[in-house]
Amino acid sequence: MKIFNQIKKILISFKQSIRRFPLTLTLSTLTSIILIAQLEISKSENANLHETLSRFAMILALSIPVSLIITFLFERYKKVKKSAKFLIYFVSLVFLIIYYLFCLEKFDMVSTTRFIALNLAFYLIALITPFFYNRENLELYTIKLVTRFFVTMLYSVVLQSGIGAILFTIDKLLGIHVYSNIYIYMWFLICGIFIPGYFLAGIPNEDEDILSIEYSKVLKILLLYIIMPLISIYTIILYIYFIKIVIAFQWPKGIVANLVLWYSAITSIVIFLIFPLKDENSWVKYFIFYITKIIIPLIIIMFLSIGIRIKAYGITENRYFVVALGIWVFIVMLYYNISKIKKNIFLPLTLSIIAILSVIGPWSSYSLSVLSQNKRFESILIKNKMLNNKTIKPSANISDEDKKDISSILSYFERYHSFKELKYIPDNFQISDMKSIFGFEYMDIWYNNEINDFFSYMLGDLSTPVDIKGYDYLFSFRYPKNINSQSNSRLKVEYSYDNQKIKIFLDNINVFEKDLSSIVKNIHNKYGYINKERIDLSDMTYIFETDRLNIKLIMFSINGMKDTASKDNIKINSIEFDLLVRIK
DSSP states (O other), X not given: OHHHHHHHHHHHHHHHHHHHOHHHXXXXXXXXXXXXXXXXXXXXXXXXXXXXXXXXXXXXXXXXXXXXXXXHHHHHOTTOOHHHHHHHHHHHHHHHHHHHHHTOSSOSHHHHHHHHHHHHHHHHHHHHGGGTTTOOOHHHHHHHHHHHHHHHHHHHHHHHHHHHHHHHHHHHHXXXXXXXXXXXXXXXXXXXXIHHHHHHTTSOOTTSOGGGSOOOHHHHHHIIIIIHHHHHHHHXXXXXXXXHHHHHTOOOOTHHHHHHHHHHHHHHHHXXXXXXXXXXXXXXXXXXXXXXXXXXXXXXXXXXXHHHHHHHHOOOXXXXXXXXXXXXXXXXXXXXXXXXXXXXXXXXXXXXXXXXHHHSSTTSHHHHHHHHHHHHHXXXXXXXXXXXXXXXXXXXXXXXXXXXXXXXXXXXHHHHSOGGGSSSSOTTOOGGGHHHHHSSOOOOTTOOTTTOOEEXXXXXXXXXXXXXXXXXXXXXXXXXXXXXXXXOSSEEEEEETTTTEEEEEETTEEEEEXXXXXXXXXXXXXXXXXXXXXXXXXXXXXEEEOSSEEEEEEEEEXXXXXXXXXXXXXXXXXXXXXXXXXXX
């Protein structure tokens, strides 16, 4: 009977959630359905539809916290007029449409990080909306939500495991075929329906007494007797390290900035969670009092460390986010030290503001990073007298360090932005044009082609589709030592990872053999011992013909090293390739 009572409680929870959050649950369900539809549509078959569904899923996911904010806002202010409600919904819809049209044009680093930052900001705003402005006990409310979330996830994992076990048993024991993607589809539905439905039912109502919420005993023990002592020990270690570098006159390593950042951010969250216990536990009281002061010098040192890297290499999104999060922690610690009346709503509110400002506007991480790298690029060109009336003048007589810096800037724009955002380079510029534009080849910042004994070649991003016209079959050997042969009713392709030889059989007759090591040797003779990620498609594509077959070989990656014992002086570690074949 207990299990039926528990199921009854879950169903009641769903009913409460549907009644209170109908829009949110509708949006989360639609997100799951679209993700399922996206997986059913192969990207290679219909790339445009696949991308459109991805954009729809992202905008629906972003609308979930927006709907929560609106719901909590209307619950908090019950006397809002219908016209005002309509205006709020309309403004929210316009924002989401604009975001969809202009911020999700393509999937790259910018769109992904902006999506994550705005989701974080909107969920934080949803968290504090019921408590804005003058309402206490946000911490207890947050603790209840955290506890509810972990319980919900535990139920979800158990539910997924149970359904998965049932489907697996039906497939393997009863012989009834179960579609392989059904397992991940079930998880999408659980994430879109069960998790929000059960979790939202545990959110306290507007008129519920927050003080009646008990502080989780498990969380209390975890924070007071495990996390807080660990933070204290970690603080001591950091101070010992900084005393050591002061004595040795050696500036801290770059990794220190990240270590201090995450330590200080976690400390801020811990202070937020333990704040309700400060009046009943002296350990908490003294911890908050001292740690908020001790941590400030560490944050200042972190700023100095990251400042040195920014001065040397300019601003990038990663460095910007480090500084932004560091500023938030610094402001929080100053607030705890200066403010006489401390309201913990200050923490999520300021973090949400910084998250939004970091990804939107001319002060955003993207705008400042592009501006900084452009200035750095310009200063290197001017330093080496490579600018002539805003046109780049090729020059090979510059230091390897400057060659690496120019290469790294070009690589940054290629990976994260667009060459159109970099000044002075011509339209339609490609990395392969470096020799003609700059006077030297791309130089990887991690490798020196004179002393390094390893080489790695990667096919560059395909800006145009591969021409497969005239071929019937694709045999893929993209994953080293994963597949040795592939076949159908007439064709069989074998590949030996030991001697890099391809054999093709037609109707069980060996009609083609090729040693790929000879091809690799030709590529190696051209590029040498470097780590090159942008080999031209033409250098990685080879066409062969026999009296019975037409064959196209496209290599995607090659890895190897120097081997003086070999007649070719190289050893090939791996080759990944596709083989297109047509039977005449």
